[in-house]
Amino acid sequence: MGFYIFLTLLIVVDLFLPKHPFFSWEGHPSFYAAYGFVSYVIIVFGSNYILRKLLKRKEDYYGDY
Amino acid sequence: MVIINSLPPAIILIIGAFLIPFLKGRLKSAYLLLLPVIAFISVVSIPEGIHWTVGFLDYDLIFGRVDRLSRAFGYMFTIISFIGTLYALHLKNQDGQHVAAFLSAGGALGATFAGDLLSLFVFLEIMTIASTYLIWARGTEASYTAGFRYLLVHLFGGLCLLAGILIHVHQTGSIEFGAIGLNGIGSYLILIGFGINCAFPVLHAWLPDAYPEATITGTVFLGALTTKVAVYSLARSFPGTEILIWIGAAMTVFPIFYAAIENDLRKVLSYSIINQVGFMVVGIGIGTSLSLNGTVAHAFNNILFKALLFMSMGAVMHQTGKSKATDLGGLYKTMPLTTLFCIIGAVSISGFPLFNGFVSKSMILGATTQDGMGILWLVLLFASAGVLHHAGIKIPYHAFFSHDSGIRTKEPPLNMLLAMGIAAFLCIFIGIFPGPLYSILPFPVDFEPYTGAHVLDTFQLLSFAALAFCLLILSGLHPVEWRVILLDTDWFYRKGAKAFHRLANRLLGVKGDASLTTVAETDREVIRGR
Numbered sequence: 001m002g003f004y005i006f007l008t009l010l011i012v013v014d015l016f017l018p019k020h021p022f023f024s025w026e027g028h029p030s031f032y033a034a035y036g037f038v039s040y041v042i043i044v045f046g047s048n049y050i051l052r053k054l055l056k057r058k059e060d061y062y063g064d065y
Numbered sequence: 066m067v068i069i070n071s072l073p074p075a076i077i078l079i080i081g082a083f084l085i086p087f088l089k090g091r092l093k094s095a096y097l098l099l100l101p102v103i104a105f106i107s108v109v110s111i112p113e114g115i116h117w118t119v120g121f122l123d124y125d126l127i128f129g130r131v132d133r134l135s136r137a138f139g140y141m142f143t144i145i146s147f148i149g150t151l152y153a154l155h156l157k158n159q160d161g162q163h164v165a166a167f168l169s170a171g172g173a174l175g176a177t178f179a180g181d182l183l184s185l186f187v188f189l190e191i192m193t194i195a196s197t198y199l200i201w202a203r204g205t206e207a208s209y210t211a212g213f214r215y216l217l218v219h220l221f222g223g224l225c226l227l228a229g230i231l232i233h234v235h236q237t238g239s240i241e242f243g244a245i246g247l248n249g250i251g252s253y254l255i256l257i258g259f260g261i262n263c264a265f266p267v268l269h270a271w272l273p274d275a276y277p278e279a280t281i282t283g284t285v286f287l288g289a290l291t292t293k294v295a296v297y298s299l300a301r302s303f304p305g306t307e308i309l310i311w312i313g314a315a316m317t318v319f320p321i322f323y324a325a326i327e328n329d330l331r332k333v334l335s336y337s338i339i340n341q342v343g344f345m346v347v348g349i350g351i352g353t354s355l356s357l358n359g360t361v362a363h364a365f366n367n368i369l370f371k372a373l374l375f376m377s378m379g380a381v382m383h384q385t386g387k388s389k390a391t392d393l394g395g396l397y398k399t400m401p402l403t404t405l406f407c408i409i410g411a412v413s414i415s416g417f418p419l420f421n422g423f424v425s426k427s428m429i430l431g432a433t434t435q436d437g438m439g440i441l442w443l444v445l446l447f448a449s450a451g452v453l454h455h456a457g458i459k460i461p462y463h464a465f466f467s468h469d470s471g472i473r474t475k476e477p478p479l480n481m482l483l484a485m486g487i488a489a490f491l492c493i494f495i496g497i498f499p500g501p502l503y504s505i506l507p508f509p510v511d512f513e514p515y516t517g518a519h520v521l522d523t524f525q526l527l528s529f530a531a532l533a534f535c536l537l538i539l540s541g542l543h544p545v546e547w548r549v550i551l552l553d554t555d556w557f558y559r560k561g562a563k564a565f566h567r568l569a570n571r572l573l574g575v576k577g578d579a580s581l582t583t584v585a586e587t588d589r590e591v592i593r594g595r
Binding site: 003006007010011013014017018019020022023030032033034035036037039040041042043044046047048049051052054055056057058059061062 | 321322323325326434437439442443446447450451453454517518521522523524525526527528529530531532533534535537543544547548549550551552553559560
């Protein structure tokens, strides 16, 4: 519960904190929150459903090599 | 002080290492801890300039080129030698491991303070051999074969480097280990030589192949030294080389996908090394004073939190004999201190404010904004979320929480706890007081990590990434770990060797795998018979 209150606070404070964005997209409120969330989901799904399908082998795949 | 300063720090460790087998009991323990302390004092106290010049053929070999860059790396390698030695202090009748660890650290210091390319090469080769020993010393079938692959890959890298050096010296007439830059075949070969040590993409597979197979205590040295010496070499010879920006960016991204699905937690940490070194390589490629400061600061911090994570996983392995996510879980009940130390390492590497990863990674990210490199900045930010995923959450979650594996054990020996405690303390101390770290960086620091906006942005990025984790777990959408291995570029030489082996047998008219396997079996017996 505390975690969700903390998250809400992060969003609310962001609306009032003066910023000096280096890039245009960085200035949007909650850009970082959205980027973090989306990146995480991409990493989890991309690695598990694409990369693992392509690269997984049995643990004894290499034998003696 | 005069006595300490009469020898280069590398020689203190290398010669000192050979006295270890002659000592016993507490005297040996005291001596083991004293050696890195003496080397540290030496690094602190040598004045800037050129020391210990030895004539060799027509050239001067320089064993002590001391400036702010080399001294900063000297601090790192001596501090981690102390922590790593403390962590290994419980080893009895394993003098070989202590000797190899000091040779490896001595090689790293020698390479750092080398003023010429020839002595750099020699010290790197010392590291290769000592590191191979630390892999073999585990004494398992897997460590035997992984050690051989490690040796072959690094000997190949060493040959590239040597060939590059010879061409470079022939062209320029100078053996100075200084700025080289990309100009001609010699410099490319040198870059490849450094790049193999640095785990450049495609040349990286030796790292996640070998490090998880090394001894529990040896991995602490391996993970801290080889790649960071390579970072130093690149910072020395190729600062501002643009291709390094994109090589580094690739290094930050691809390992996070591997680390996400790798089952062996020590292998996850190995991929994580590549990701972290990627940030440093980006900093070298940008080549501004801010980015190079960021690289050095991040190398310093990375050595601490990565060693801490490897030590906590090593402690788990020492107590349970296991390192796979599918075998572990619920250990916080019986290893609370190790859990705490692991979480501190995890939070530090993720770059949360008040921990050391934050104060150095933000310098590198800041350098990309300075240069207006928007795409690069987005890539590094994505990679930062990836670090949170595999090192910040996956490592502690699967080892200590997750489903209860039913394993009940106890905390590791006191020396292991102390070593983790020191590393954890430094992670937090530097995170809160970055001043001392900033004061040893190569260039004057004009950078403030703790601005309101930056702290808030970082918390947003990491907390909402963590929210994604929570929601995926709660909704049951988060995939579980599998008992599989993952193909990587080592496939080419592992399967390639097998094909060559078969072909050779066919040409020689030998049936089956007889000829070469017999030789391999004999070697195995020799190495095991240590």
